[in-house]
Amino acid sequence: MEEFLPQRRQLIAACLELAAQGYLAGTGGNLALRLDAQHIAVTPSAADYYSLEPADIAVLNLATLEQVAGHLPPSVETGLHATMLRAAPQLNASVHTHQPLASAVSLIGRPLPLRAAADIAALGPELAVIGYAPSGTRLLVRALRRQLRPQLHAYLLRNHGVICRAATLSAAVHLLGRIELAAGAFLRERARVLLAREHPLRALALAALPESVP
């Protein structure tokens, strides 16, 4: 089946972009793209992103998750992507990453607030936390389904990473970068609060230093 090769190529390009940013942590992370009303393309399970060919990318029926094309089996997180995309027919891309700072926030178990108006408009006011369940399990899909809100388009997977949906793959890649910045700001603020509690004088000295990160 040669269908949807341009979209499958786009998926590989987005993988390479995220891998270059260190957001996929080896073969971790995975991406899905809506192809038409019935079909999605999903990156393969534990694939080497640098040797992927468009024909490797799995094409699935979105309703049944039956694989109709692609040489390799789809990611074990296909159920997460299908849940994200079924619930938001206006959005076409779903991306799961292990990006370092947001994954660190996922260990804390608190929602990640977003501050910039453009980020809130695109994703909602925060990334809610999806309770922990092992990767690739129905339990994790069920946990996401329980927490999914129509106005929230990105979530922290507890002790694991991030999942984000957007109109296009490039929008999703951009928003994941924005989430990483928000995660950095959140962690810095948290570190400041902890330091102020335990070492008030050192915290005062640090507060006097200029902000080095945007």
Ligand SMILES: [Zn+2]
């Ligand atoms: Zn993962």
